[in-house]
Amino acid sequence: MPVSVQLLHQFTLLRPLPQELLAPLSARMGLREFARRAVVVSKDSAAQELGFLVEGRLQGVDFTVDGRSVGLYFVEPGDYFGELSLVDGKPPSEHVVAAAKSTVAFLDGAAARELILTHPPLAQEVMTRLAARVRAGAAQRTLLSLPNPFQRLCVLLLQLPQRNVQGHLEVDQAPTHQEMAIMINASRETVTRAFQVLFTHKVLVREGNALRLLQPDRLRDIAEGRADPPRA
Amino acid sequence: MPVSVQLLHQFTLLRPLPQELLAPLSARMGLREFARRAVVVSKDSAAQELGFLVEGRLQGVDFTVDGRSVGLYFVEPGDYFGELSLVDGKPPSEHVVAAAKSTVAFLDGAAARELILTHPPLAQEVMTRLAARVRAGAAQRTLLSLPNPFQRLCVLLLQLPQRNVQGHLEVDQAPTHQEMAIMINASRETVTRAFQVLFTHKVLVREGNALRLLQPDRLRDIAEGRADPPRA
Known part of the structure; x- marks a missing residue:
């Protein structure tokens, strides 16, 4: 399903982009729908895509060694996910599943990487997100060592x-x-x-x-x- | 102490920069020397600077709640440090101390941020570093939960x-x-x-x-x- 330019205005990451970039960008994106509990991105996936949640709710989920599932974060409408694999080219560090029936717009990895790297406000936003994840990890390390x-x-x-x-x-x-x-x-x-x-x-x-x-x-x-x- | 253009060639992060940028950049940098065990950047520091190790060896160090020190990573000559605070404007997540007598070139935060955000290969390198830190944190979370x-x-x-x-x-x-x-x-x-x-x-x-x-x-x-x- 194609993505309208209108829809792109909803994605906070893309707001700093000049208006004339949005039409060519929307042409490179595709919409996919997911039922509740469906896997949106698997941890083993080699596909590098940047996802934007249009509607619904997603959750980053990992499993402990003994098979218990751990909810890591939620993705709300307007937010993006998949930045880690996009940056380092490795498989995702967790599964992303639909916590509710959801619609997601995907942009392929090469286009997303170029877009982010050539627009400083987007690079700043993705770096800030990664920095927050580094700090959350450090906080959890401190916690688990008690x-x-x-x-x-x-x-x-x-x-x-x-x-x-x-x-x-x-x-x-x-x-x-x-x-x-x-x-x-x-x-x-x-x-x-x-x-x-x-x-x-x-x-x-x-x-x-x-x-x-x-x-x-x-x-x-x-x-x-x-x-x-x-x-x- | 001023920093020579010659010296900048040694810093891998800066290698993708065009030659003509190096002279104005070196003029904005300063060299500082640290005795072994000296604190190079304190965890409580508000100063946002990007550091480049010229010679010696540095270590990122944190303390557990009960006061034991934890060595997190080493910085070797040619490498940079301080990217986390630079990106999110918050205090460093750890101390950086001199593991040996060391010489460090510092670039002030505003100049470093602009340099990184306006040069995609530098942005890519810093993002890749942050992504590696996110993944290391996830691996340690898995480890500590056993x-x-x-x-x-x-x-x-x-x-x-x-x-x-x-x-x-x-x-x-x-x-x-x-x-x-x-x-x-x-x-x-x-x-x-x-x-x-x-x-x-x-x-x-x-x-x-x-x-x-x-x-x-x-x-x-x-x-x-x-x-x-x-x-x-």
Whole structure:
């Protein structure tokens, strides 16, 4: 399916491009649709394409050595994915699957590489994305090197995206206990027990789908090893 | 100290630049010398500069939560460092220290950013470096999520740079047991015991400063959980 110039305006990466480039660009792109749970890009894929999500929701997913799946990031409409393989020519570092029925516009690798490298604002954006991934990896290395799972959970809670709501830090759309267990390399039961302790001591409270951090300093003290986890 | 145009030819990142750019570039750079163990760039530094190593040897170093230092990478003469802060404007993710008496040429951040973004071969090189760091982080996440330290050591041995010597894979300049212990989140004693077992079973042999992998398939089977570690 062809891609209209109109549609390209929706993709934030492409916004800095001059108007006259969009028509030839749209002619090189193609739309594909994916049912929920379909594999959009496989980790073993040799195809190098830059993907742009038109509608739906995608998730980067990897598997642990013992076969548990780990959700790494979400792709929302307007966003792009596939930059890592595009840059270094190696297979993707993870699978991208459709978390909902999705429509994706693909641009072939050679065209995408040339476009990015010859337009400094696009190169800057892709480099910034890669830098963010490097820093997230370093943060996770720090987290996983901690011996105590309760401490790892506190570090993770502080690493999750937060926003200030009425003077309190809140984690929106917190991952499930199972997802957090995989991220901190602990069992689901350990995560659930740790949350019970944190709730009992009013370090956190649940606010609908959000977690409100009532005592962020105490969480930080446990995370950085200055305070022991509270007793159950 | 000023930087000669002659010197710039030594820096691989700058090789694709046209000759006429080198004189104005060298005028914007400055040389600084560092004694062994001196801090070249601090993790808390707000200064954004791209560094080029003229002579000596540098090491990227971070500290674990409990204060142990972790060597992350080496910088050799001709190579550059500081690209992460340059790209995203945030403080460095690690310290860079002089592993030997060193001379470094610095280019200020604004000039370096413009140079990289307006020269596609330079942008490609910096993106490739960042992509390699993303992949190394993902590999370490996989490693640290394994429950068994013997298995983690085998994964690490397979991740270290190898070269083929007379039909055998060899790891040159292997890190010390203490360094490997920190990388795999185990004690130094555990690493030493695991090496004794691997030597006894002729999975590895030491060849001077190198480790020769005599049974790489067996190492891979242990790393990927298909085989148990051999008995002591």
